Every structure is written in structure tokens, then in C-alpha cells.
Amino acid sequence: MHESDYGVAEKTAIVTGASQGIGRAIAETLAASGANVAICSRSMDRIGPVAEGINDDEDTGEALAVECNVREREQVQQLIDETVETFGDIDILVTNAGGEFVAPFEDISANGWETILDLNLTSTVHCAQLAGEVMREGDGGVIITLSSVNGQHAAPGESHYGAAKAAIIRLTETLAVEWADDGVRINCVAPGLIQTPGVAETLGIDSESMPPREKTDRRIGHPEEIADVVQFLSSPAASFMTGETVTVKGVPRAGNSMSQGLGLE
Numbered sequence: 038m039h040e041s042d043y044g045v046a047e048k049t050a051i052v053t054g055a056s057q058g059i060g061r062a063i064a065e066t067l068a069a070s071g072a073n074v075a076i077c078s079r080s081m082d083r084i085g086p087v088a089e090g091i092n093d094d095e096d097t098g099e100a101l102a103v104e105c106n107v108r109e110r111e112q113v114q115q116l117i118d119e120t121v122e123t124f125g126d127i128d129i130l131v132t133n134a135g136g137e138f139v140a141p142f143e144d145i146s147a148n149g150w151e152t153i154l155d156l157n158l159t160s161t162v163h164c165a166q167l168a169g170e171v172m173r174e175g176d177g178g179v180i181i182t183l184s185s186v187n188g189q190h191a192a193p194g195e196s197h198y199g200a201a202k203a204a205i206i207r208l209t210e211t212l213a214v215e216w217a218d219d220g221v222r223i224n225c226v227a228p229g230l231i232q233t234p235g236v237a238e239t240l241g242i243d244s245e246s247m248p249p250r251e252k253t254d255r256r257i258g259h260p261e262e263i264a265d266v267v268q269f270l271s272s273p274a275a276s277f278m279t280g281e282t283v284t285v286k287g288v289p290r291a292g293n294s295m296s297q298g299l300g301l302e
């Protein structure tokens with residue numbers, strides 16, 4: 038009888054942007070399954086307590102907090118080095134850190150464009166190249182990138198973010214082909230609208246109005262619903278998946294426009 042293996046116990050995972058929201062849920066989910074997690078954000082004051090929470094629980098893997106701005110390649114290299122020094126290897130990389138502001142194309146300055154491309158796309162390049170080097174020289178690994186439904190479909194005010202997130206999908210497909218022989222699987226997750234502090238800040242969506250996870254006919258998701266998909270993609274159960282983008286957006290709605298997800302219709 039076949040028994041599915043969704044396990045990541047004793048694996049080492051890096052999760053970027055894990056001080057809150059989706060990244061935090063991913064880190065806590067992987068750690069709860071026994072993975073050791075190296076987690077980063079731009080501030081030790083913000084990432085430290087997340088690691089402490091994981092380390093306070095004796096039943097989880099260990100957590101290492103690292104202050105790292107993923108836009109800075111040298112800081113990403115330090116994150117990789119500290120992870121290998123502490124846990125010995127890198128098995129899983131989740132390039133979660135990202136963000137945006139909503140603005141019409143004509144109002145986005147050159148620096149505004151570069152900020153969003155750097156934060157989402159170039160940071161993914163830094164992390165995948167530097168952690169990928171460790172994986173490829175060792176016994177392979179798993180990479181999960183974060184795109185968005187805005188990387189799959191157009192939405193007003195999202196030209197910079199949509200371009201960056203679309204490029205992450207194609208980068209994922211390309212690396213899956215280039216690194217297949219090195220034992221590296223790489224897949225992408227494209228969330229729909231998820232209730233996080235970042236969304237609350239950017240879009241002013243109130244967390245109190247969040248319907249329960251069990252209610253499927255809703256417009257907004259829980260961070261844990263992304264974490265569960267990342268856990269699956271990280272595990273041996275997904276061994277025959279690479280180069281794919283998994284959309285996680287709940288009930289499809291007519292028009293498939295992100296503006297509907299935002300309640301802007």
C-alpha cells in the first residue's frame with residue numbers, strides 16, 4: 038500500500054520575509070513539521086520574536102533569525118552562509134519576501150519601478166543563485182518562488198508588480214529545466230488575495246472581517262492556506278513536479294480580475 042510522504046522533518050529551509058504574513062505562516066508550518074528554518078526580514082526586532090516563538094516549542098524544528106534585506110546580494114550571501122554554518126546544508130528555499138504599492142503606470146517614477154522590480158524579482162534572483170549554488174554542489178534541493186495572480190492576469194495599478202511577478206513565473210520554468218540534472222526542483226506559488234499585515238497596510242482590508250478557513254466561497258485567503266501548499270511542494274509527495282506555477286485563489290469568479298478579489302468591482 039502506498040503511503041504519501043508530505044514530510045520535511047530534519048530538512049533545512051530558508052524562508053525570506055518571515056516576520057509576518059505568508060512568510061511567517063510558511064516558516065511556522067515547516068518548523069511544525071520538523072524542519073529547521075532560517076528566517077529573515079530587514080529587522081532583527083521583527084524577525085527575532087518569530088524565531089523565539091518557534092524555538093520555545095520543543096516539538097518543532099529549530100529556527101535561526103537573520104537580519105537580511107533581500108535586495109542586497111551581499112546580505113543574501115550572509116544569510117546563506119549563516120544557514121549552512123548553523124544547520125549544515127540548505128534543502129528548501131522559499132523566496133517569499135516581496136511587496137508593492139498600487140499606482141497607475143504613468144505615476145510610477147523610475148525609482149518606484151526599480152524598487153518593486155528589485156524587491157520582488159531581483160531578490161528572487163539573488164536568493165535562487167546563491168542558495169542554488171549550495172544545492173547544486175550538494176545533493177540538490179527544492180525552491181519555491183512566490184508570484185501572484187497579478188503575475189498571471191492584468192489588474193489596474195499593478196504594472197510594476199505584475200511585470201515582476203510574471204517574470205518570476207518564467208524564471209521558475211527556466212531554472213526547472215536548467216537545474217533538473219542537479220537535483221533541484223523549483224516551483225512557484227501564485228496566491229490570490231491573502232489577509233496579511235501587508236495587504237491591510239496597502240489596501241486597508243480589515244482582518245476582523247476575515248471569514249473562517251472552512252468557508253470556501255470567499256474572496257480572501259488565510260496565510261496558512263499558502264503555507265500548506267508550500268509544505269506539499271517542499272515534500273517528497275511533489276517529487277514529479279517542477280517548473281509549475283500553482284495558483285491558490287479560492288473560488289474562481291467571473292472575469293477573473295484581481296479587482297474583483299479586492300472588492301473594487
Ligand SMILES: CCCCC/C=C/C(=O)SCCNC(=O)CCNC(=O)[C@H](O)C(C)(C)COP(=O)(O)OP(=O)(O)OC[C@H]1O[C@@H](n2cnc3c(N)ncnc32)[C@H](O)[C@@H]1OP(=O)(O)O
Binds near residue numbers: 140148152295
Ligand atoms: C491589487 C493588489 C492585489 C493584492 C496583491 C498583494 C500583493 C502584495 O504583495 S501585498 C503584501 C506586500 N506588502 C506590501 O506591499 C507592503 C506595503 N508597501 C511598502 O511597504 C512599500 O510601498 C514598499 C516596500 C513596496 C516600498 O517601500 P520602500 O522600499 O521604502 O520605498 P520608498 O518608500 O522609498 O519608495 C521608493 C519609490 O517608490 C515610490 N512610491 C512609493 N509608494 C508609492 C505610491 N503609492 N505611488 C507612487 N509611487 C510610490 C516612491 O515615491 C519612490 O520613488 P521616488 O519618489 O521617485 O524616489
Ligand SMILES: NC(=O)C1=CN([C@@H]2O[C@H](COP(=O)(O)OP(=O)(O)OC[C@H]3O[C@@H](n4cnc5c(N)ncnc54)[C@H](OP(=O)(O)O)[C@@H]3O)[C@@H](O)[C@H]2O)C=CC1
Binds near residue numbers: 059132133229230
Ligand atoms: N497577501 C497577498 O494578497 C499576496 C501576497 N503575495 C506575495 O506573497 C509574499 C508575502 O506577502 P505578504 O505576506 O502579504 O506580505 P507582508 O507585507 O505582510 O510581509 C512581507 C514580509 O517580507 C518582509 N520583507 C519586505 N521587504 C523585505 C526585504 N527587502 N528584505 C527582507 N524581507 C523583506 C517583511 O519583513 P520586514 O518588514 O520585517 O522586513 C515581511 O516579513 C510577497 O512576495 C507578496 O508579493 C502574492 C499574492 C497575494
